[in-house]
Amino acid sequence: MAMVRQPMLFANLPLGVRRLLFGLAIVGICFLFAFPVLWLILTSLRPESGVYYVHRGTEFTLGNFAEVFQDERVVEAFANSAVIATLATFFSLLVTVSSGYMLSRFKGPVSSTWFGTIYIFRCVPYISWVIPLYFVAQSWGLYDTYVGLLLPHIAVHICFFSWLMKGFFDGIDPSMEHAALIDGCTRWGAFLRVALPSAIPAIAALGVLCWLFTWNEFLFALILTGNRVPVITVVMAQFVTEMGLRWNLMAATAVMALVPAFLLALFGQKYVIRGLRL
Amino acid sequence: MAAISLAKVNKHYGSLHHAVKDVDLEIADKEFVALVGPSGCGKSTTLRMIAGLEDISSGEIRIGGKVVNNLAPRDRDVAMVFQNYALYQHMSVYDNLAFGLRNKKVPERDIKAAIDRAAEILGLHELLKRRPRQLSGGQQQRVALGRCLVRNPLVFLFDEPLSNLDAKLRAQMRVEIKRLHAQVPTTSVFVTHDQVEAMTLGDRVVVMRDGRVQQVGTPLTVYARPVNRFVAGFIGAPAMNFVEVTVGEGKVSAPDLDLAVSEPSGAALQRYRGRKVVLGMRPEHLVLGEIAGRSFEAAVEVVEQLGSEILLEARLGATRITVARVPAEASVASGDRLRLSVPPGRLHFFDPETDEAIAGS
Numbered sequence: 357m358a359m360v361r362q363p364m365l366f367a368n369l370p371l372g373v374r375r376l377l378f379g380l381a382i383v384g385i386c387f388l389f390a391f392p393v394l395w396l397i398l399t400s401l402r403p404e405s406g407v408y409y410v411h412r413g414t415e416f417t418l419g420n421f422a423e424v425f426q427d428e429r430v431v432e433a434f435a436n437s438a439v440i441a442t443l444a445t446f447f448s449l450l451v452t453v454s455s456g457y458m459l460s461r462f463k464g465p466v467s468s469t470w471f472g473t474i475y476i477f478r479c480v481p482y483i484s485w486v487i488p489l490y491f492v493a494q495s496w497g498l499y500d501t502y503v504g505l506l507l508p509h510i511a512v513h514i515c516f517f518s519w520l521m522k523g524f525f526d527g528i529d530p531s532m533e534h535a536a537l538i539d540g541c542t543r544w545g546a547f548l549r550v551a552l553p554s555a556i557p558a559i560a561a562l563g564v565l566c567w568l569f570t571w572n573e574f575l576f577a578l579i580l581t582g583n584r585v586p587v588i589t590v591v592m593a594q595f596v597t598e599m600g601l602r603w604n605l606m607a608a609t610a611v612m613a614l615v616p617a618f619l620l621a622l623f624g625q626k627y628v629i630r631g632l633r634l
Numbered sequence: 635m636a637a638i639s640l641a642k643v644n645k646h647y648g649s650l651h652h653a654v655k656d657v658d659l660e661i662a663d664k665e666f667v668a669l670v671g672p673s674g675c676g677k678s679t680t681l682r683m684i685a686g687l688e689d690i691s692s693g694e695i696r697i698g699g700k701v702v703n704n705l706a707p708r709d710r711d712v713a714m715v716f717q718n719y720a721l722y723q724h725m726s727v728y729d730n731l732a733f734g735l736r737n738k739k740v741p742e743r744d745i746k747a748a749i750d751r752a753a754e755i756l757g758l759h760e761l762l763k764r765r766p767r768q769l770s771g772g773q774q775q776r777v778a779l780g781r782c783l784v785r786n787p788l789v790f791l792f793d794e795p796l797s798n799l800d801a802k803l804r805a806q807m808r809v810e811i812k813r814l815h816a817q818v819p820t821t822s823v824f825v826t827h828d829q830v831e832a833m834t835l836g837d838r839v840v841v842m843r844d845g846r847v848q849q850v851g852t853p854l855t856v857y858a859r860p861v862n863r864f865v866a867g868f869i870g871a872p873a874m875n876f877v878e879v880t881v882g883e884g885k886v887s888a889p890d891l892d893l894a895v896s897e898p899s900g901a902a903l904q905r906y907r908g909r910k911v912v913l914g915m916r917p918e919h920l921v922l923g924e925i926a927g928r929s930f931e932a933a934v935e936v937v938e939q940l941g942s943e944i945l946l947e948a949r950l951g952a953t954r955i956t957v958a959r960v961p962a963e964a965s966v967a968s969g970d971r972l973r974l975s976v977p978p979g980r981l982h983f984f985d986p987e988t989d990e991a992i993a994g995s
Binding site: 529531532534535536537538539540541542545550553554556 | 685686687706707708710712713714716717718720721722723724733734737738781785
């Protein structure tokens with residue numbers, strides 16, 4: 357007898373009604389997630405006087421965007437965020453991929469010590485890193501520099517994403533690398549020429565996650581940077597001043613900040629889903 | 635062209651797991667040797683030590699007279715076929731085949747010639763542009779064979795290459811490997827848990843258990859003269875029947891059984907006179923009907939009609955025995971009592987304590 361999945365709830369309702377309820381639920385959930393974003397976009401299009409009447413104003417303007425981009429700090433912050441996110445992604449992938457590979461393929465004291473170390477760091481609440489990091493950055497003269505923000509990001513990525521990478525490599529059959537060893541590769545060669553190409557979807561997925569993580573990150577940026585290295589998340593928050601809240605400008609900046617993340621998620625989605633499934 | 639020699643080879647994993655124990659084995663040039671045993675018997679580990687994928691804890695392995703203990707896999711000039719094919723998923727079949735040769739910096743023209751030749755032998759021509767994912771299991775395994783073939787190595791190593799294939803394909807590939815070895819005679823070591831594969835493919839069969847070699851011999855030797863009860867039970871299908879019997883004057887007996895024992899095993903059995911030994915009878919050697927002094931009665935419990943023959947499960951005293959090769963047309967039903975006989979020369983005896991073979995009559 358074939359197994360038939362029995363819908364428990366609403367089983368008595370006619371099919372059309374069930375479909376309708378299902379559709380409504382989906383629309384409802386989408387709305388729940390999309391509403392803040394829609395509100396943000398609307399706000400960014402209203403003149404300053406209209407931000408408290410977003411829902412019933414009729415005046416729309418692109419002036420906020422123009423105003424925001426006349427501010428050099430905002431432009432600089434975008435550039436900084438992009439550069440830092442890209443560099444952090446690049447360097448953390450460099451470590452994460454090989455460390456995930458080591459965790460997956462090699463057993464022994466080195467591997468288990470490394471495993472223990474990142475395990476401990478991973479368990480420490482993210483927020484509790486930031487004050488010590490501030491003092492370290494200060495004393496090393498790294499406060500408010502690219503490197504001072506980059507290094508903690510790379511460290512966080514390594515701790516969080518080595519595990520994911522280990523999982524990906526666990527899913528790749530090691531006998532492929534054994535075949536490569538017999539076919540004339542060194543251990544490094546087998547990793548670089550056989551294991552790595554098979555992990556490309558996973559690496560792409562991880563790259564997207566890393567990039568978005570750093571692009572969106574606020575806490576480290578807030579504590580570890582000052583005026584010299586503005587980044588977008590911090591600059592956005594600085595529209596809250598003693599003179600008042602510039603909601604329209606903040607919204608315009610936020611919408612601009614959404615765009616690269618949105619594009620990356622849109623085009624990277626295929627890889628993220630495939631990679632995470634690997 | 636190379637002989638392989640293993641001398642007192644051991645493999646320890648940590649201090650607790652002793653996977654391979656004092657294995658001695660001489661494999662002649664161009665010989666096809668099958669390592670067979672139940673899972674966990676150390677056969678794959680032995681193969682992987684020959685390949686260089688596992689370190690050797692102690693002992694010595696030579697390939698072509700050269701000690702290879704400390705050589706990396708790539709320097710041993712061996713080729714290996716894996717259970718799950720282990721094809722490079724991101725490369726086309728052609729690139730898979732070329733991979734080993736490109737590592738050796740062989741000119742592309744020569745690589746193409748080698749691949750053409752291998753593709754000819756294995757019928758891979760239409761597959762060369764495809765990716766491994768687009769191939770069936772049988773095709774993938776043929777590509778894996780091809781990858782070994784183009785390298786023209788000293789030794790072929792096979793690690794259960796047929797166990798992921800369905801029964802029909804497995805039989806086909808078995809023939810294909812046999813044909814390949816005839817066409818391109820190369821020293822080969824074939825690991826399998828399937829005794830049929832071992833028997834059909836191997837020039838010699840090495841039976842392993844718990845990390846130790848139990849017996850090395852031609853398929854016929856291990857079948858006809860197993861050195862102990864394990865080998866006797868492992869080789870042959872259905873498995874050999876074992877009955878505990880008491881040794882008497884020129885015969886052995888159990889409550890429902892009296893069998894005359896002919897020379898020369900009678901002489902060997904004399905040491906056990908009055909004591910119990912284990913009698914082994916292969917299911918296919920039991921025949922219906924009476925042979926004077928060599929018959930006994932058994933009660934049929936299950937009848938399995940295979941079309942070509944009948945398999946019987948029967949009860950002999952307290953022991954269950956299997957009878958094979960009963961003619962398909964024979965009228966047997968469960969509950970019947972049958973007279974069964976063992977022709978001379980078909981009895982095996984084992985020491986009940988050591989499980990070693992005493993003698994075959």
